[in-house]
Amino acid sequence: MTTVKGLGVSGGSAVGIVALVAQPSPLPDESVSHDPIGDLSRVNDALEAVATRFDTTAAALSGEASEMIAAAAAIARDPGLLDAVEQNLEHLGAAHALHAAVQGYAAQFTELGGYFAERVTDLLDVGARAEALLLGRPMPGIPELTEPSIVIAHDLAPADTATMDPALVVGIVTEAGGRTSHTAILASQRGIPAIVQAKGALTLTDGLRAGIDGDSGELVIDPDDTYLAAKAEKQRTRERILTLTGPGKTSDGHPVMLLANIGNVADAELAAVADVEGVGLFRTEFLHLTASTAPSVAEQAAEYVRVLAPFGGRPVTVRTLDAGADKPLAFADLGPEPNPALGRRGLRLMLEREDLLDAQLAALTQAAAETGALVKVMAPMVATMQEAAWFTSRAHAAGLPLAGVMIEVPAAALRAQQVMQVSDFASLGTNDLAQYTMAADRMVGELSSLLDPWQPAVLDMVAAACEGGRVTGKPVGVCGESAGDPLMALVLTGLGVSSLSMSMQRVPMVRWSLSHHTAEDCMRFAELARRANSAETGLEAVRSAASKEITDLL
Amino acid sequence: MPQRTATIASTVGLHARPATLFTQKVSEAGIPVSVGKKEGKAVNAASILAVMALGAKYGEEVILIADGEGADAVLDELVAFLETDHDTKK
Numbered sequence: 354m355t356t357v358k359g360l361g362v363s364g365g366s367a368v369g370i371v372a373l374v375a376q377p378s379p380l381p382d383e384s385v386s387h388d389p390i391g392d393l394s395r396v397n398d399a400l401e402a403v404a405t406r407f408d409t410t411a412a413a414l415s416g417e418a419s420e421m422i423a424a425a426a427a428i429a430r431d432p433g434l435l436d437a438v439e440q441n442l443e444h445l446g447a448a449h450a451l452h453a454a455v456q457g458y459a460a461q462f463t464e465l466g467g468y469f470a471e472r473v474t475d476l477l478d479v480g481a482r483a484e485a486l487l488l489g490r491p492m493p494g495i496p497e498l499t500e501p502s503i504v505i506a507h508d509l510a511p512a513d514t515a516t517m518d519p520a521l522v523v524g525i526v527t528e529a530g531g532r533t534s535h536t537a538i539l540a541s542q543r544g545i546p547a548i549v550q551a552k553g554a555l556t557l558t559d560g561l562r563a564g565i566d567g568d569s570g571e572l573v574i575d576p577d578d579t580y581l582a583a584k585a586e587k588q589r590t591r592e593r594i595l596t597l598t599g600p601g602k603t604s605d606g607h608p609v610m611l612l613a614n615i616g617n618v619a620d621a622e623l624a625a626v627a628d629v630e631g632v633g634l635f636r637t638e639f640l641h642l643t644a645s646t647a648p649s650v651a652e653q654a655a656e657y658v659r660v661l662a663p664f665g666g667r668p669v670t671v672r673t674l675d676a677g678a679d680k681p682l683a684f685a686d687l688g689p690e691p692n693p694a695l696g697r698r699g700l701r702l703m704l705e706r707e708d709l710l711d712a713q714l715a716a717l718t719q720a721a722a723e724t725g726a727l728v729k730v731m732a733p734m735v736a737t738m739q740e741a742a743w744f745t746s747r748a749h750a751a752g753l754p755l756a757g758v759m760i761e762v763p764a765a766a767l768r769a770q771q772v773m774q775v776s777d778f779a780s781l782g783t784n785d786l787a788q789y790t791m792a793a794d795r796m797v798g799e800l801s802s803l804l805d806p807w808q809p810a811v812l813d814m815v816a817a818a819c820e821g822g823r824v825t826g827k828p829v830g831v832c833g834e835s836a837g838d839p840l841m842a843l844v845l846t847g848l849g850v851s852s853l854s855m856s857m858q859r860v861p862m863v864r865w866s867l868s869h870h871t872a873e874d875c876m877r878f879a880e881l882a883r884r885a886n887s888a889e890t891g892l893e894a895v896r897s898a899a900s901k902e903i904t905d906l907l
Numbered sequence: 908m909p910q911r912t913a914t915i916a917s918t919v920g921l922h923a924r925p926a927t928l929f930t931q932k933v934s935e936a937g938i939p940v941s942v943g944k945k946e947g948k949a950v951n952a953a954s955i956l957a958v959m960a961l962g963a964k965y966g967e968e969v970i971l972i973a974d975g976e977g978a979d980a981v982l983d984e985l986v987a988f989l990e991t992d993h994d995t996k997k
Contacts, residue, residue, distance in 0.1 A: 433954025461960045465922075476956075645923035683919055 354577055359526065359551030360801055361570035362537035364862065365591065366584045367501070367523035367546050368576065371561040372505035374513070375493050377481055383446025389439070392447040396438050399451075399486040403479055404429035410711040425475040429483065429838075434458070446495075450486050455480030496559075498522065503565050503572070505554045509536045514616075519543055524565035526551045527574055529796040548572060550755035550798055568907050590906055594865040598628050601853070601864050603846065607872035610852035611860050612670070614832060618659045625663030625856045629728075632669040633780065633854020634832035635660060637713065638676055645683045647709060653716035654723070668727040670780065670832075670854070672759065673713055673744075675733040677702035685709060694794060699734025699759075700744060714751035721753070729755040731780055735772065736762045742775040760829075761785035766814040769821020769829075776827065779816055781850070783833025788813045805889035806835035812844065816883065819849035830854060839866035839903060840895050846872070847879030862906075869900040908929045910972045913989040921963040923994040930955045932988060938975030940985065945970060952985075 386392045407426035416520035426436070434905035440518075445453060459473045459480075478597045481493045495504055495513050503524035506513070522545060530536045530549035540547035546567030548554075557563075557574065564576040564584055573580055602610035612625035612633030624632065632653035640648050640656055648656075661669055676682050677698035685706050690696035703710040714730065721728040732744040735758040758765065758772055761782035765772050773779055783806050788795045790811050793803035815831075822829035835841045837855030842863045845853065853863060868876075878895045885891030896904050919969040933940045933953040942958060943949030945968055950957035952971065963969050969989070973982050 427955065431954050431956045432951050433957030436951055436954065436957065458956050458960060461962075465959075465962055472959075645919045645925075683923065876989075 354580065355574045357526070357551050357554050357557070357572040359548040359554070359572070361547075361567045361569045362530075362549050363525075363540035363545060363547035364565065364568045364859070365544065366566045366568070366587060367503070368389075368562065368581065368584070369501040369503040369523040369693060371557050371559055371563050372496055372502040372504050373555065373557065373559050374495055374504060374509070375491050376507060376555065377493055380448050380452055380484070381488065383449055385444055386442045386446055389420065389442040392442055392450070393435070393439050396447055396451050396483070397435060397469065399483040400429045402486055403482045406482075414815065419783065424472075425479055428472070428475055429479045435641055436709075437856075446561060448484055451480060451484055491504060491619075495522075499855055503563050505551075505557060507555060517683045519545060523571075524563075525550075525569070526554045526565065528554055529750075529798055531795065531801050531804070532743055537808055537843045541834075541856045541858065550801055553655040576644070587906060589689075591862075594861050594906075597865055597868060598862065600630055601867050603867050603870055603872045603875065605871040605873075607846070607875075608759040608848050609842075609867055610830070611849070611864055612668075612830070612832075612852055612854035613857040613860070614854050615660070616856075621660040621663055625667075627812070627857045627860065629665035629667075629857055629860055630852075632835075633830055634851055635669055635671045637671060637674055641674055641676060641682055647682075647684045647712065650712050650719070652714045653713060654719040658719035658723050661720055661724045661728065664726060666725075666727060670729040670731060670757075670830075671717060673700075673710060674703065675699045683851065686903040694788065694796075700732045700740055701734055703732070704740075704743075710897055711751065711842075712749060714748055714753060718752040728753060729757060729778065731759050731778070733759045733782070734762065734785075735759060738768060738771040738775060741765075741772045745777070759785075760818045761789065763790050763814055766818040766821075770824050771821075773821045773829075774828050774892050775824040778828045778830070779818060779822060780830045780832045780854070781815055783811070783815070783831055783835040785813055786833070790814050797873055802888070805888040806833070806838070806841055807882065807885075807892045809883055809885055809888070809891060812848070812879075812883050812891070815845065815850070816848050816879075823849055829850065837863060839863050839876075840864055840892070840899060843870055843875045843899065844882045844895060846877045847875030847877070866899075869902055872898075908972050908974045908981055909978045910970060911986045912968050912970055913965050913986040915967050915969065916990045916992045918965050918992060920965050920967070921961065921969070921989070922959050926955055926958050928993060929985070929988060930958055932985060936973075936977075936981040936985075938973055938978060938981060940971060940973045940981065942969050942971050944968075960986055 390898050402428045407422050411422040434454055438450045441450035441453045459476050462473050485492050501523045505526045506520050508527050508529040525540050525547040527536055527549050546565045548570050550610050561574055564573045601609040610630045612631050613629045614634040615621050615624050615632055616636040617639045680890040687697050730748050730753050735741050741758045745756040755777045757778035758776045759782045760779050762764050787804045791803040793800040828851045831845050832854035836853035837859030839862045842853055881894040882891040885894055915921050932955055940952040941949035953978040971982055971985055
């Protein structure tokens with residue numbers, strides 16, 4: 354039994370067969386093509402074979418995933434790609450000519466940015482697949498799975514995850530990635546156990562039996578019977594947890610609303626049938642990021658109706674457009690910035706493009722009226738009281754009576770009293786709050802330990818925000834990943850947070866954890882965590898003080 | 908060979924949706940068509956990759972060249988297409 358350790362980012366455990374995602378290996382040396390016409394035709398056949406495979410995949414899928422794959426098929430059939438290959442064959446061999454053609458377009462698209470840059474992943478994927486066919490090498494990407502498997506990769510592209518069959522992928526392990534990377538969020542949404550930052554995982558051999566624990570972050574190779582029995586017991590308890598239902602509350606009845614984070618219509622439909630009290634974070638970027646022009650009020654309203662309607666009278670908290678900088682919009686690109694995380698993003702972009710905010714607020718008002726839903730709106734990336742006041746007046750004027758702020762900038766946490774005076778509520782975005790408090794970029798996986806929500810400095814920020822809520826008598830929620838951690842949820846409750854919004858898969862465990870502790874326990878845990886000198890000792894202190902019924906499961 | 912100049916009317920330029928529609932139209936025409944900026948090199952107008960890589964922006968002029976049967980009619984249609992804004996509404 355050997356163990357690979359990483360960072361658990363999506364809870365639960367499973368047993369499966371190791372399936373490695375092949376790493377692109379360097380191309381073999383080739384001489385300049387002796388037969389350019391023959392080589393061009395071989396490259397063409399390889400590209401056509403890739404396109405045909407994509408056609409089949411696209412036909413088996415629906416919606417956005419299907420469109421993504423169909424777009425990739427069109428790239429494989431593109432005459433311009435073949436034109437470039439033909440030119441390259443004058444001074445290169447077949448595989449290198451294809452590689453150079455793909456890299457050439459990829460470089461141009463990366464430089465163009467925005468919509469183009471998003472196509473680069475597709476293009477590189479098409480190129481890698483065609484190269485593999487040409488060289489008789491195994492296909493890159495997720496191999497064809499025939500039994501429940503644990504997929505191990507350096508990192509996974511969005512196109513990989515779109516085609517993942519949840520019945521066959523029982524666990525995901527990546528060597529790269531971080532707590533809030535694409536892989537982590539997707540796995541957690543789908544309830545697939547996942548580990549990131551698992552150094553050395555790619556040195557494992559295909560076909561080995563392994564057990565994954567997405568809570569402890571351990572991947573155990575060739576697990577023995579004791580291990581399997583312990584995991585099976587844990588899984589049974591997890592199933593028992595699912596029998597506890599209803600609104601979140603501590604054992605002595607202190608209410609803590611349990612809400613879902615959603616990002617599109619499909620999420621909304623899934624979350625609405627789950628046992629949650631509403632939505633604490635609806636990310637609205639999906640409508641905008643792929644559009645080449647600003648979606649109209651009518652277009653937006655139609656989509657919002659589809660998201661709001663399933664929730665009936667339950668509250669839905671909508672975060673207004675959080676784009677810009679690293680998430681540029683084709684129709685509102687303010688240009689590249691040296692430091693996107695600190696740039697003109699979120700509300701700062703809206704201040705430049707008021708028309709975009711007003712259109713979104715108008716669409717939400719229309720959708721709220723049409724569905725009778727309880728809509729709350731909140732602005733991302735607020736730093737000052739003046740910004741908060743501006744947003745609140747804008748939202749109220751549009752006909753939305755509940756306007757709040759995301760607290761993710763330390764300035765807003767430290768001045769929460771003033772910020773909340775001019776807002777109706779606040780929601781802590783703990784991922785960004787940690788990033789800005791610790792000055793550690795979320796995109797840099799190696800800095801994961803600084804981004805740990807147990808960092809005492811981050812908890813001090815949360816406490817400052819909660820104090821603002823207490824003084825102004827307004828509710829403070831949390832909608833970052835930390836809300837879904839069953840122990841951290843207790844600490845947040847103890848600090849004064851009144852709602853926790855998370856991936857819906859995490860709700861049952863948090864509900865269970867709350868139900869085993871009193872409000873006073875939570876306050877004591879908050880003390881313990883804040884008094885600690887490090888993230889590790891804080892977590893350890895709370896873990897040993899919490900009910901064994903909970904900690905045995907973690 | 909017949910040749911035309913067109914001014915890009917789509918506000919996002921010749922990319923994303925307008926570029927997709929444009930290359931589809933070229934493919935349907937069934938004759939070779941090239942497109943390029945005034946000083947730049949001409950590329951295959953049926954290739955979405957090549958057309959997008961041109962990076963032709965709103966208000967910029969591009970030159971279209973076609974060869975084959977009905978080339979004049981095809982070019983007229985393509986010019987009309989490029990000189991219409993295809994972003995405004997789905």
